[in-house]
Amino acid sequence: MKAAFSTRRSLPCMLAGAVVLAGTSSMEGVAQARTQQASGEGKQVWSVTTCMAMIGDDPYGARDYALDWQHHGGGRDARHCHALALLEAGDEDTAARELDDLAHQTAQKGDNMPPALRAIVEEEAAEAWLAAGVPAKAQASADFGLSVQPGNQGLQVARARSLLAQNRADLAEQELTTLVTRQPGTALEAYIMLAEAERKMGRLEQAMQHVTHALGVAPDNAAALLERGIIRERKGDAAGARQDWQKVLDLSPDSHEADMARQDLAVMAADPDSP
Template sequence: MRVFACLPVSPFSLPEGCPVRPAIAPVRPARRVRVGCRGIMAAGVVIVGACLLLAVNVAWNGRVWAADAPRAAAPTPVPTVPEHEGAGHEAWSFARCTATVSDDPDGARDYAEDWLNHGGGLEAQQCEALARIELGDVATAAASLDRLAHVPGWPVGDSAHAGMQPDTPQSLRRRAAVAEQAARAWQADDSPKQAFDSATYGLMLEPDDVPLRLVYARVAVELDQPQRAIDTLTPLPSVPAERDEALVARAAAWRRMGRIEQAMTDINAALKDMPRNGAALLERGILYQREGQMAQARADWQDVVTLAPDSDEADLARQDLSLLETDPEAP
């Protein structure tokens, strides 16, 4: 069974209405995270017996923290700075937490746990799960992400009100993104059934979400349900990069159905746009092998190893090359 094991470390940025997703191996590298701005606060100055407060609100991904100074009268109360953001401490943020997940997962996990101890909510739990993936505790992380995806409302960083707020278009997108992360983590844990369940739930939240459709289709192929994959990926996405990924996934589905000619048409269309893509070359090598063209299959698999020797695609290509050496005529 071929399992896609590369995972993103930062699922989306959190500006209103703008989730960003990563694609996964063997087709795309991990996501990037946009790091938020740091807050700057200005205090009011007392002049000639009258209190004048100047408060500067700083936004991070649509969230605003405000601090107030003494004033004679205020029409509405202004929230105070949380204790954990005391002197010398920067505001907690999901972007800051995930920024070092790949390079320093221990540090990211410690940051998330400290954040949780100081009132962190859903975002802190999500960051901790992503750090656990990098540290190898994939099953625990996948279960945590799946649980978080089922929490309605998704208030930013506020676990006290989790599940108590109605969903908005933004919260549905956030929950779908977390469901996608859960599905990818289950794939990496070699648990395709759980991955399929997480992807299916995510598509209930956001039916037109292309990254989720891609994950769903790949897992469907793993579970020997290629027609589901083809139905999900047809028509193809309009964005070129997503279209090429869908072509590779659909080619695998056609192959599983024994329709090698259609699979070869899709994979060659993808390779026309991205000739050095390891996942596409790996798939075409398999198709060549099915057609009995062993020399072409070997050339594609060797290209995969040469282009990205440390990738998951290269590991799979080496396995195929080893089998080819053992039985050169095997279809």
């Protein structure tokens, strides 16, 4: 059975690196922006905080806001918000191209975008390419970001995810092993992906150790439960696998992981003796 570790991070995780939202004031800015857009009255006050805050529940509104802002000289922040709005709206390919272009153009033109922010933009580009189903371009984005900020953990994880999507479990396993050895407190997704890579290479005991570590930190992590179920199924523990996948459905019934758990449960039900 195939692992289904999500190739796309949640948008709030991305936005947290790009801009720190200003709580209630940002929500007031969203309301003001929508009122101005609807009425056409009053002087528009452009704000990256307002634009980013709109994306989660109104990506099309954020897209239009960002486009209008660009027409009024919004520059880099407007382009960034526009790309993330497209990503949330489901136009991953265009979003990835815009994010890549933004990171590369600022580098070429000597823009003063801090290396940390440029790395974030390339991590977002990598995630967008993965969501678009183009892992080779995701790897290229991650590689460029790492050339700007070597050792960036988010980019290392994004690169490993792109390698797994290209069936390069061997290289992903090497890089993730190095990452978790040097930084034991690294993101849980690194341990989950390492378990996936090891499982794909037939190293089931090591895979179980790493996914168990992830679940020790976050017992209800759906991606970790999904992966442990796959490992258990590979080890012949059908009951344990079924239990993990059912827990995924109970915890996150509308998630990508739940979709994959349903598929795995259906395969198991159809052929309970399958390896």
